[in-house]
Amino acid sequence: MFNAFLLTRGWRDTPKGLELEFHWATDSGAVCTRFTEQEAVFFIATRKLSQALEILQSLSGWRHRDLPLKTRDGKAVTALYFRTMGDAREAEKRLTSHTIPCWEADIRPPERFLMERFITAAACIDAVPGKPRTLFNPKLAPADFRPKLRLASIDIETTMDAKTLYSIGVYSAQTRCVFMVAEQTSTQVLDDGTSLIGCVDEKACLQKFLAWLKEEDPDGLIGWNVVQFDLWVLCDIAARLKLVLDIGRGGARPFWRQEKGEGGRRFVSIPGRVVLDGIELLKQANYQFDSFALNNVAAELLGEGKLLHGADRGEDITRLFHADKSALARYNLKDCQLVWDIFAQQELLEFAIERSQLTGLLLDRIGGSVAAFEYSYLPRLHRNGFIAPNLGELRSDIVSPGGFVMDSDPGIYQHVLVLDFKSLYPSIIRTFYIDPCAFWCAEQSTTKRHLVAGFNGASFDRDKAILPDMIESLWQARDRAKAGNNTPLSYAIKIIMNSFYGVLGSTGCRFFDPRVASSITLRGHDIIQSSKRWIETQGYKVIYGDTDSVFVWLCTDAPMPDEEAAGVGRHLAEGLNVWWQEKLQDEFGIESALEIEFETHYKKFLMPTVRGSDEGSKKRYAGLVGKAGAETLVFKGLESVRTDWTLLAREFQHELYRRVFADEPYQAYVQQCVRALMLGESDDKLVYKKRLRRRLSDYQKNVPPHVQAARKQKEWGLGELKRGDWVSYVITLQGPEPVPGRRSELDYEHYRTRQLAPVADSILYFLNDSLAAITDRQMSLFG
Template sequence: MWNMYKKQKLLGFILSRQWRDTADGINLSFWVSTEQGPVHILIDRQQAVCFVRRSNELKVDASVQRKPLELRTFDHEAVDGLYFPQQRQLNTLREHLAYNKQQLLESEIKPTERYLMERFITASVEISGDAIQREGYLEFINPVMKPAEYEPEFNVVSLDIETEDLRGKLYSIAVTSNDVEVVFMNKDEPERHKGNGNIHWCYSERDVLQQFFQWMKQHDPDVIIGWNVVAFDLDFLQWKCKQLHLPFDIGRGNKRDSKNAGGASSYQNSAILTPQVSGQLYIARIPGRVVLDGITCLRGAFYSFESFALDHVAEQLLGRKKLISEDKNNAQSGGVPLDKLNEIRRQYQEDPVALAEYNLEDCRLVADIFEKTDMLSFSIQRAKMTGLAIDRQGGSTAAFDNLYLPRLHRQGYVAPDIGSQLNTKTSPGGYVMDSLPGLYENVLVLDFKSLYPSIIRTFKIDPMGLAEGLSQHHLDDTIPGFLEAEFSREKHILPDIVTRLWQQRDEAKKENNKPLSYAIKIIMNSFYGVLGSSGCRFFNPQLASSITMRGHEIIQTSKELIEQQGYSVIYGDTDSVFVLLGEGKERSECQSIGEQLQTILNVWWKQHLLDEFDIESNLEIEFETHYLRFLMPTIRGAETGSKKRYAGMIQTGADENSEKLMVFKGLETVRTDWTPLAREFQQELYKRIFNNQPYEEYISETHDALINGELDHKLTYTKRLRRPLESYTSTQPPQVKAARKMKNPGRKIQYVITLNGPEPIESLDSIPDYQHYVDKQLAPVADSILYFLGTTFEKITARQLDVFG
């Protein structure tokens, strides 16, 4: 039963989007979260659209309409629009013309994405029209959709399952949401396990799944979160449903059509697991619900961990661990790690209540990680800024299209297809200055705030602006770039987008909206990478070079200006310069000098750009950091200064007694492919030297402890296999040799170098090669700083041996 409502107007947030071909055209389906509950939107009789040059006498099917349009290419050729009744017709034509990607324009854009972007809708939307009350949701058919400002309040469920193995028996499904915690436990005799209110004892796998699906329908979440939830949990549940001939009834709505690869054939409320472009990540398409995987979300927000295992991330962020941990059985002291899978099997047979608690705790850990990192808010803000689906990670080129294309069309242009550009020139990367190696006191870092976005704003760097600039005959009306580029002073799009984002970020900072501020920063900083990527439809070396080479010029000129003030610049990296003040200066004096240099540079650039180009400067350099002590090491085995590798010590507060912190960049202590021994040794050694504390005895004690076998628990290397193990034929790096000795090697290999070569930690049979760790771990770390103190690791340890010789 349903009721018709007259002219509803609702605000909401788009959760999922799908399309399908029908005999009457393309139908679009959107699920939206609103304050009134879930809303389903159907848009019917749509057409697939692309463009073709008017001079191109391309033959198309009689059902395809070709219309002349008031649009043109960047080469100023007139274009026609091609309108297809079905998306598959456009796809077939694209495949037919794959040998020449220059024939079609904007042919890869999906119907749902074009529908939204041409209305400037990203994620928040206003819906106006007649609403039909369905069971559990409202439905609109062909409503008016407009962009809006709306902050959703999602109903979120954390999901985790426990199984016998990857394709075995389903033990349990746990879900948590706010104060609700439930475990659906598969035990044959549930009457024996009464008295646990949050455990639903089930008679079979089928019973578990059916009770779980019923709970999902009643609780009706907008968002499902988990850890590896798509590639494992949902994938397993979908497989189990197929095995038991059950519908994978996890989505909203009542349709149960067949699975498809891209949303093209039919709608369904089953999860669709499809590989991302990389071929390694998976996404779940569930009508009416969003699935956010904790691992991909954290990586998408540029979090970095030695391991993205839930146990490790939870310990780092929350100070908690899983209830069954692989290192729980003395692994840290060299014992055999607990076989987690066997322990899960044991608990299922002997203590299912404990397994249920373990299952629930994993859900809690994921929910608490999302809360700790504010990851849901970050995902919401990113979707609102870019127009990408909230569960889509990466996608910077698609985000650029969403922001840029509708504005380009309003200016009378269409864009080329991806991969159609035939540019052979390349553009350089960011400028990295040769460093002056040394162990210094009082080093200042001056950093250009968002340098590349600032260059785009200031020099009007823009794809359409380049097309306009190159067509203008009066150079007074253009701003010069590099590689003979000229940019229009008046007609441009990207500088205005950056300006608007910049203003929104400033507002977000004022309101202390960290997720929004960070989302905007990531988007702005992605623009250069997009323009410099051949995977972008606007790829052009003139665009990318006009950003990076201008950046080179700005850093080099800033270095010269600083040196004119009597200071030495010991390093520069993309958007920063490192200024040496030297010994004998108080913190307050260093602070004053940093602020003076900041003012001098900002004033100079403002006047110079006005005089040279008649443009307003958006460049802004900031005095960012004062290092009390600073190390710029040499390249290992040489006297040349290294790049992108340094360490420094800062003081956190204004008080002279405030905490001092070590900062490492690119060195062993922040690299996961070095052992815990090397990382901990470097941190403590540098700390002692930077604080003018004795260090020789520490070096000797560490050396002796290693040789005596007291540090065996810190000797593990962790490295990844970059390709399948069997493909390593010509080279045999240590991780490959160790992997060949494992029963079931994965991508991440943990091993120890022994007297018999690399051995995996799961089956250590030999004594560690201590001399290897002395020569390859301790000595290189120590010598990188001892070089500047006139000594070496070998001298210090040999002296110690002489004393006791």
């Protein structure tokens, strides 16, 4: 017996039945397991069986069996088993055309095979490790195993139209080389240790890369936009050269899928190998950057960047290919190395491994919150005696609200504490037994003894709830991960737990029911409002609340050391936790899993108004935190943290707020900034940046400024920007214009009234002051 970690899974129809194929990484190398003569399965209502038998009488190679399972509304079901996926799909097509629902027909056999054995990614294989490397029908069991995957970072260089290949860079623990089309076909070792391998033409370049891939045989390939560009372009070039790009294990070819529509995202499956994209993994781990371009991310995380950068990089690459191949090789390999170093520093592989082991999602799966939920939930649901409904079965007029956002009391405050409910929605699910299966059982229950009331008429059977146990297991695993300083695991668990409500509240989930979802959110509303009332009985004032947090003003302007304020915060959190434990035991007879924590003490705090009114804003605030002499400013939702505001506005806000919070004079600073703007001394800080969310031609009625600038850039022959590209533009006296090739004078009055004034007035309003009042006299100097 030996442990293995899943890399890829697949299936094929054979004359003897369905065959499932799984590729695994082990401590002694890659292993493939194949399971023959398997069956595809879905369910129909038992009362429809006789009709189904008549409809499918001409279809062979299938059987049926009654099972002790039922639908959400209590109807008995029969399982239909098929020797091939082709037969299963044909049967589903015939039955649904006769309005006979087929449940769980969309669950693919490889996933069902593993999930019903509670195998997510790691498994114990009952066989002797070693040769042969392909095993047939071994026994599998769940395991807790983390592999040491062998990766290789790849990057290609091409002509600007990506039609002609220049080179392929490879960086791994064993290899640092660049395969390049060159006149000389010898291998040259550069002064930095890079091996430059000359290839007579593109085909030879690809063939040498494929030979290296088969020899080194990595478990995975990593890169930057590696699926959408590098691998796609290599496949396209290989097709043109009539070359088989067999980059999978055992000479397997990649399988491509592309979303419909222009610019649709591409997906690739390579049997036996995973492909991990740095951009996608960073997004999955909730990283935020102004731009996910490699040069920008590397500069921010590693403090270094690409060897070539700027708008003319494409031309520079072509120039180096013809004039200095050694320099191009260094550039190519540097990109590979940057990706490698980002993966290592941010532990992206470890994050992907932990996420896969927790959820059943493949290592290179993008997104997949719903799929991850269903993978864990379905086998547990079956053991509770139910099958899953189909997507979109439920029709309801009930609307599930979002998180509760309290009306704020605007103003500048001293000593504001933030109390935060730890993982509020998962805690609510655990505490109130909120769960789809528990909801179905409660609807069919003849007694109210074991039921916990929800909202909108929902109640939940505490003896049949599945999710609370799932969350409690994850919660305990996260506590262990934190204790062991396993950051990737801890963060992966946090993301998964917090996704549960989003899944249940999504119409894209087969378990969606607004009564279940609203029992989470409306309970959250009640918890925040009830907590506010309790806190105010303690002599303090709640000035704002947002989903899982309350902002508590200590009702004093007197100096207070940070530790003293933190003590008040901890005391309030402890008292509130005890109060909720007693309240829920008295009212529901349940134990509270709610846990509120003291999070932050703001020495100074601003809750602004909605622009142009006296009403308090929501999800926008700023504050001063930290011990004396080491304070820092925190901004939430304000211009300082928004990339669609100019650098001028962001720097101005940061310094102005610092001065106000520190009780320093600010008028001279405001005058100085306005004066520098009007004299053209801040021109390099006036650039707006915004991403194109659609194609340029899709903007018809309302054409925003960044689209106007992008169209001018195209009209002026400065390059066409596509959906997803960032537009850098300025506002001129002739309207928005792209930064490259700007033709008109800048509109300084626009920046004064639309950038500086809103920033200044959001805080000066509470000091009975404004930017206009400060600068009107000075502005006359420029008239």
